[in-house]
Amino acid sequence: MTTIKFGTDGWRAVIAEDYTFANVRLVSQAVADYLHEAHLAERGLIVGYDTRFGSDRFAAACAEVLAANGIHVYLTGKPTPTPVISFAILQKRAGGAAIITASHNPGSDNGFKYKPEYAGSASPEVVDRLEGKLEANPIKQLPLAEAEKRGLVERFDAMPSYMQQLGGLVDLDSIKRAGKTIIVDSMYGAGAGYLPQLLDGGTTKVIPLNAERNPTFPGIRAPEPIDSNLSKLKKVVKESGADIGIAYDGDADRVGLVDEKGRFVNQLQVFGLLAYYLLDVRGWRGAMVKSISTTSMINRLGELYGVPVFETPVGFKYIGPKMIEQKAIIGGEESGGFGFDRHIPERDGILASLYLIDFMLKRNKTPSKLLEELFTKVGQHFYDRIDMSYPSEQRPAIVQRVADAQPENLGGLQVVKKTTEGGYKFLLQDGSWLLIRFSGTEPLLRVYCEAHSQEIIPQLLSDGRALTGI
Known part of the structure; x- marks a missing residue:
């Protein structure tokens, strides 16, 4: 049973531990199966990658699986930013994009982002369908050289059309001058x-x-x-x-x-x-x-x-x-x-x-x-956050502690409302707020706050941390 889980934007893992060629091929096969089921396979898929270790080779492995499933692949020929690849989906009217990147993660990691045909991040519904197809079917592979020879993989440069797009959104000449x-x-x-x-x-x-x-x-x-x-x-x-x-x-x-x-x-x-x-x-x-x-x-x-x-x-x-x-x-x-x-x-x-x-x-x-x-x-607005790790076995108790918390004041300001969608957010009397949010993929929680005074920020974060008991 796979341990691959998509987070807020794709799957990320440590290279050579969970991020392996075998697992990249597993996710690529799930993407191929999804595209066929969604009747998007005939539109082809963009495959791009970033500057991380092995990203170009992981992208090639992804392309080999897609091509073996009869899906035309537009493979970028150099490291390419995610928004540039996403725009190429629209420019080529493709069925979506697979991007080998771990975004802002440390260099030890790599990742796999999937962008649907509308050129944005995959919705929770699309993510559920992708995860449901992991290990559903045997992985197909076609060597990259053979896939290119058959015309199933086409290398391209996504940069020119993207640059033209930006030129239509901003007066570049005035900035140049x-x-x-x-x-x-x-x-x-x-x-x-x-x-x-x-x-x-x-x-x-x-x-x-x-x-x-x-x-x-x-x-x-x-x-x-x-x-x-x-x-x-x-x-x-x-x-x-x-x-x-x-x-x-x-x-x-x-x-x-x-x-x-x-x-x-x-x-x-x-x-x-x-x-x-x-x-x-x-x-x-x-x-x-x-x-x-x-x-x-x-x-x-x-x-x-x-x-x-x-x-x-x-x-x-x-x-x-x-x-x-x-x-x-x-x-x-x-x-x-x-x-x-x-x-x-x-x-x-x-x-x-x-x-x-x-x-x-x-x-x-x-x-x-x-x-x-x-x-x-x-009005003035100031912000900060702290990230805290904890033993994974303590998660249920910490979550319960925060869920039960009903503080009257935080940072010396009265709490007027608490919301619980996507995290535990405490709204304060002057419009300031504090949020406690648990990561869905690792034993980590974040305490965020925004206030109208810089001086109140440390106390707000301290009070937020106290609510967690960590």
Whole structure:
């Protein structure tokens, strides 16, 4: 019996332990069986991969299984960002995509993301169907060279059509002419080279960091664009006098932002900036979708601009389908992943970075001044989180302890409501909140909070931790 389980976006595991060629072929056969059952097999499947150890070979193994099942494979010829592969689904009208990537996980890991025909994260219903087909049928294989000879595997470059798409969403020429200095940290991942190529040919300079392929991700715990991993970017931005710093995670579906002073702008604040940009600068109107673990600034912007806001559990497998259902202009999560209307219902760190740069130019303001402007609209918002591991056998007792908790105050603020969908969220009297959420795939829980004062954050997190008993 397989132990493979899809998390918030795909299956991830340690290379050579659970992440093996045998298991990649097992998942690939499940994908092939699903495509046939869903009558999507005749449309073919995109197969792409990132810069991690062995990703190209794991992608080849996936292609061999799909081809053996009579499914035409469009195989990327180089490491390619997840949003670029997702867009290729629409461009080629394919039945979906299989992407070999562990996104922001440590270098010891690799993963397998499945993107359905609508080019977003697989919904819970699709995930259930995929998991139900694991080990259902014998694995078929056709050697890659033979599959290519028969025309079942076709190598292609997904980059050109994606770049053309972004050119239709953002005025790239105005950014090229602006004479700005942009530092971009690709974190040794698949997003390397995209921003420099998009903005080449003008007075704006794009200076790359960590743009070479290195599967060990040296100097960082993992390719996740959060404050603790961006010391080099912050230092370079500050010392060089650059206008903005941008970072992407390992497969470039998440974005990180560093302001002109070399300070990290957290993911919730970036979500607020992007939503404000679309509403106020671009004049877009429509629903906005947010996960339970991200900012209440979105709710306030919804009130100010008269647009509805929908909240989902954590993960784009919930956010993406809700974006499609509501024709939302933006969807976002706490981890720095944002999807946009007129594009794909999927996170795209590269497009998000272009929108942030364009916002800076349209307002003629630095990133720090843009954040100040946002706060004048919605009030100040500060955020932090702590991650805690625990012995797996203690999970039931910890879950029960949090489920039973009915605190009157947290961080010195009155608790006015507790919700339990997707986690245990405590809403406080001034609009601040605290969330306790258990990982579905490992013995880990996270305590998140957002408040209107930076000073209250440590006490809120401490009170949240006390509720868990850890």
